[in-house]
Amino acid sequence: MGFVTTNDGVEIFYKDWGPRNAPVMFFHHGWPLSSDDWDAQMLYFLQHGFRVVAHDRRGHGRSSQVGGGHDMDHYADDVAAVVQHLSIQGAIHVGHSTGGGEVVRYLVRHGEDPVPKAVLIAAVPPLMVKTDSNPNGLPKKVFEDFQHQLRANRAQFYYDVPAGPFYGYNRPGATPSQGVIWNWWRQGMMGGAQAHHEGIVAFSQTDFTEDLQKITIPVLVMHGDDDQIVPYDNSGPLSAKLLPKGTLKTYKGFPHGMPTTHAETINSDLLAFVRG
Numbered sequence: 033m034g035f036v037t038t039n040d041g042v043e044i045f046y047k048d049w050g051p052r053n054a055p056v057m058f059f060h061h062g063w064p065l066s067s068d069d070w071d072a073q074m075l076y077f078l079q080h081g082f083r084v085v086a087h088d089r090r091g092h093g094r095s096s097q098v099g100g101g102h103d104m105d106h107y108a109d110d111v112a113a114v115v116q117h118l119s120i121q122g123a124i125h126v127g128h129s130t131g132g133g134e135v136v137r138y139l140v141r142h143g144e145d146p147v148p149k150a151v152l153i154a155a156v157p158p159l160m161v162k163t164d165s166n167p168n169g170l171p172k173k174v175f176e177d178f179q180h181q182l183r184a185n186r187a188q189f190y191y192d193v194p195a196g197p198f199y200g201y202n203r204p205g206a207t208p209s210q211g212v213i214w215n216w217w218r219q220g221m222m223g224g225a226q227a228h229h230e231g232i233v234a235f236s237q238t239d240f241t242e243d244l245q246k247i248t249i250p251v252l253v254m255h256g257d258d259d260q261i262v263p264y265d266n267s268g269p270l271s272a273k274l275l276p277k278g279t280l281k282t283y284k285g286f287p288h289g290m291p292t293t294h295a296e297t298i299n300s301d302l303l304a305f306v307r308g
Contacts, residue, residue, distance in 0.1 A: 036117040038090075038110055040101060045094035046114050049074060050083035056120045057306070059086040060111070062129030062154075063235055064190070064228040065219040066093025069128070072295035073302070080303060085123065087114050089134070091227020093219065102230035104238045108138040115145060124306055126151040128291055129262060130235040133157055140243045151252045151302060154259055154288050157240035157271045166239075168266045175236040182229055190220040197260035200287030212292060244274035251275045252305045254298065256286025 035043045047067050057077050059070040067086035074084040088095040090110055091102060100106075111134065115121060125147055127135035132155020139147060162169035181189040194216035195201055201208040220228070253275070255268030264282070272280035281301060283290060291298050 035095075036113050038113045040106075042090050042098050042101065042110065043096045044087050044090060044110050044114060046085060046087040046118075047074070048083070048085050048118055050078050051081075052083065054081055054083040055306075056083045056085060056123035058111075058115070058120065058123040058125045059084065060125065060127035060131030060134045061086065061089065061092070062131050063231050064092060064223050065216065066222060068093070068215070068219050069292070073126070073291060073299060076295070076299040077303070083120075085114070085118065085120060087111070088223075089130075089227075089231075091231070092223040094222070097224030097227060099226060102227050103234050104133055104137040105141065107134045107234070108141045111138045112142045112145070115142075121145045122148065124149050124151070126153065126302065127155055128153040129288065130156055130231065133235060133238060133240055136240050136243045136247065137238075139247050139249070147249060149250050149252070149306065150247070151254065151305065152268075152271060153254045153291060153298070154256060154262055155253070155267065155271065156235045156238075156262055157244055157267065158274060159239045159241065160236040160262065160267075166266070170236075170263070170266075172236075175232050178232050179229055182225065182232070186225055186228075187217075187221065190217045194289070198287065199289040199293050200258060200260065202260075203258070203287075212289075216289075240271075241274060244271055244278075245276070248276050250277045250279070252302075253278055253280045254283065254290075254301065255280070256283040256288065256290050258285050259288045261288035 061069045066088045125135045132152040159166045194213045253272040257264045272278035
């Protein structure tokens with residue numbers, strides 16, 4: 033574990049576990065979490081002979097709570113700083129939710145990195161918000177309401193999200209895990225309110241359509257059809273269609289937080305794609 037300082041003076045926290053000469057998996061977390069959200073995947077791939085890396089996005093987790101740069105271009109450049117610092121060009125990049133958008137922007141903005149494969153899990157591309165060109169997106173008011181709840185009572189908001197739609201714990205017959213809920217809360221409250229507030233705009237209003245069309249490496253798109261955060265119909269299938277070498281894998285009944293709730297299935301499918 034350590035820190036790297038970006039060109040604009042931001043300290044980015046990262047984890048780097050495993051043999052230096054092993055193939056590298058780089059994990060990108062969702063909003064408003066941290067690299068801790070990848071525990072189940074990092075330990076799994078570590079046990080399967082990989083070197084695993086994950087960072088805390090600027091303003092999130094243990095990284096600097098800076099006032100600016102909360103957009104996909106800066107997110108991607110921060111990833112490049114970690115890659116260059118650790119000399120891990122050619123890693124496989126895996127992004128969940130907002131982290132999926134970060135992966136897409138990194139691949140296009142830093143094409144000098146010979147990434148062989150990538151994975152998008154319940155990811156925000158192509159575009160979440162409703163526009164004239166994206167009529168099936170979510171109304172902008174949905175995301176403005178997120179920002180309002182964050183400003184009004186961030187601590188309560190950060191309990192309600194994981195206790196409800198994020199992990200599907202609001203579904204009939206669901207068995208909520210208080211440990212999972214409080215771990216989400218813990219990660220969220222570690223980060224900065226401003227970064228999270230502006231991050232809502234970044235993950236909802238960034239249009240990745242052209243980015244996806246430019247990515248020529250194999251990309252696995254994994255999405256649950258009961259995702260209440262990033263609705264399935266306007267995300268996973270569209271991204272897979274836009275990607276020249278995209279493959280869609282749909283998970284019946286899985287929620288947005290499926291890397292945690294269904295870690296065994298997700299890990300197994302990730303490993304098969306990486307080794308395939």
